[in-house]
Amino acid sequence: MKILLINTDDAMGGAAIACLRLLNTLNSLDGIEATMLVQEKKRDNKNVKAMATSWIQKKLAFERFVRERLHFKLFEKNKEVRFAFSTAVSGIDISQHPLVKEADIIHLHWVNFGFLSIHSLEKLFALNKPIVWTLHDMWAFTGGCHHSGDCEHYQESCGNCTSYLKHPSPNDLSHTVWQRKSEAFGSHSLRLRSGNGLGTNTQSSLKDTITIIGCSQWLSNRAKKSSLFKDFEVKAIPNPLDIHLFSPQEKIKSREKLGLPTDKKLILFVAAKVSVIWKGFSYFQKSLEILKANNTNHKDIELVILGESEAETIQKLPFKAHALGRISDVHQIVSIYSAADVFVTSSIQENLPNTIMEAMACGTPAVGFEVGGIPEMIESQMQPNGFLAKYKSAESLAEGINWVLFEANQEELSKNARRKVLENYSEEVVIEKYLEVYRNLIKQVS
Numbered sequence: 001m002k003i004l005l006i007n008t009d010d011a012m013g014g015a016a017i018a019c020l021r022l023l024n025t026l027n028s029l030d031g032i033e034a035t036m037l038v039q040e041k042k043r044d045n046k047n048v049k050a051m052a053t054s055w056i057q058k059k060l061a062f063e064r065f066v067r068e069r070l071h072f073k074l075f076e077k078n079k080e081v082r083f084a085f086s087t088a089v090s091g092i093d094i095s096q097h098p099l100v101k102e103a104d105i106i107h108l109h110w111v112n113f114g115f116l117s118i119h120s121l122e123k124l125f126a127l128n129k130p131i132v133w134t135l136h137d138m139w140a141f142t143g144g145c146h147h148s149g150d151c152e153h154y155q156e157s158c159g160n161c162t163s164y165l166k167h168p169s170p171n172d173l174s175h176t177v178w179q180r181k182s183e184a185f186g187s188h189s190l191r192l193r194s195g196n197g198l199g200t201n202t203q204s205s206l207k208d209t210i211t212i213i214g215c216s217q218w219l220s221n222r223a224k225k226s227s228l229f230k231d232f233e234v235k236a237i238p239n240p241l242d243i244h245l246f247s248p249q250e251k252i253k254s255r256e257k258l259g260l261p262t263d264k265k266l267i268l269f270v271a272a273k274v275s276v277i278w279k280g281f282s283y284f285q286k287s288l289e290i291l292k293a294n295n296t297n298h299k300d301i302e303l304v305i306l307g308e309s310e311a312e313t314i315q316k317l318p319f320k321a322h323a324l325g326r327i328s329d330v331h332q333i334v335s336i337y338s339a340a341d342v343f344v345t346s347s348i349q350e351n352l353p354n355t356i357m358e359a360m361a362c363g364t365p366a367v368g369f370e371v372g373g374i375p376e377m378i379e380s381q382m383q384p385n386g387f388l389a390k391y392k393s394a395e396s397l398a399e400g401i402n403w404v405l406f407e408a409n410q411e412e413l414s415k416n417a418r419r420k421v422l423e424n425y426s427e428e429v430v431i432e433k434y435l436e437v438y439r440n441l442i443k444q445v446s
Contacts, residue, residue, distance in 0.1 A: 003034045004103035008115040011042035015110035015136040018239035025427045039115040064090040064114030091117025108133040122184040130441035131210040141226035143174030147349035216352040216373025240430035248363035249338035264302040268340035271307040280346035286394035337362035342404045360417035367400040385417035
């Protein structure tokens with residue numbers, strides 16, 4: 001079985017990481033040949049191929065990205081949302097690429113930022129190949145936003161977008177994008193293939209050849225309610241994790257190796273860029289201020305910040321912070337997770353964060369807001385593995401951090417965190433679910 005995974009990038013972002021993990025897992029199986037096609041290759045992986053290889057192709061790829069950003073800039077509400085909405089007016093046609101033509105399964109992931117336009121997607125749909133589309137955010141079924149927040153316009157036809165557009169109206173940009181998707185996703189008619197590969201006279205709609213996958217039950221439920229995907233088959237399959245690589249290390253040894261204090265309670269915060277608005281860093285900072293004001297043991301607390309951050313931001317935090325910057329060495333990242341007493345995410349828009357999964361696999365309990373797929377990961381009741389805080393409540397976040405650090409049974413939390421990952425997110429568990437989807441689609445389309 002030849003499977004082609006398609007993602008904009010192979011280096012940055014949760015979708016790229018999840019896609020690479022799936023790629024490696026698939027290629028470990030007999031009878032599977034998996035390849036990943038990206039816009040521009042950044043990692044040294046023989047199974048990753050790029051559309052842009054020459055200098056001119058890379059320049060054109062960047063120009064597509066810029067063109068789309070400039071297009072949205074005309075409509076954006078403010079610069080804070082500039083990368084949270086994609087119009088997909090700019091992209092490249094990959095439908096005739098040899099890897100696409102040879103594939104038994106086309107597996108789409110995150111394809112924005114000038115890689116695939118809506119028209120590019122329509123070209124792929126027209127090939128009458130089995131398609132799996134794993135959603136890492138809401139973009140595929142909205143009028144352009146990657147997360148809709150409290151807005152539910154995607155359940156009808158989008159429009160009147162007050163969150164992202166400066167001039168919302170019934171026929172605004174969000175409605176225009178939704179309309180283009182509706183035409184591409186809904187009205188497509190395909191010729192089913194017979195066993196000998198020849199087209200028959202039987203006509204089929206796109207919903208018969210594509211399966212939508214949400215990385216969380218939360219995202220899958222939203223997709224099912226959407227006007228664009230309500231008639232499609234939608235399933236929930238989490239991202240896979242290498243539980244042998246991401247496993248607990250001895251805490252003291254990890255700290256000594258990283259040069260971190262061995263006698264402090266360490267709070268870990270991870271983000272590729274902490275200043276991104278939907279990472280909710282301001283809530284994290286406020287929760288720390290509350291924690292310091294209400295906890296007599298505050299002198300025992302220090303912070304570890306993993307990811308790109310500005311010195312001014314770190315200096316404003318009420319506890320001593322060890323800013324580690326961006327780290328690509330996965331073994332060092334495992335040590336960082338293992339060194340921490342608690343992992344905290346203050347994200348206000350999320351799907352199923354790889355970071356929570358990675359931390360818990362290393363036996364580190366997590367604290368996060370009750371948003372997106374996070375409630376599916378963090379359990380506070382029967383087998384607690386962390387603390388689920390009230391949405392956008394810095395007070396609740398502080399309560400959760402304090403509970404994990406000073407009140408809960410640390411050994412129990414750690415065991416439960418690891419168990420949650422083993423039972424739900426291991427490569428062995430996840431890959432069987434994907435193989436079932438692949439086989440069913442091939443049988444249905446053949």
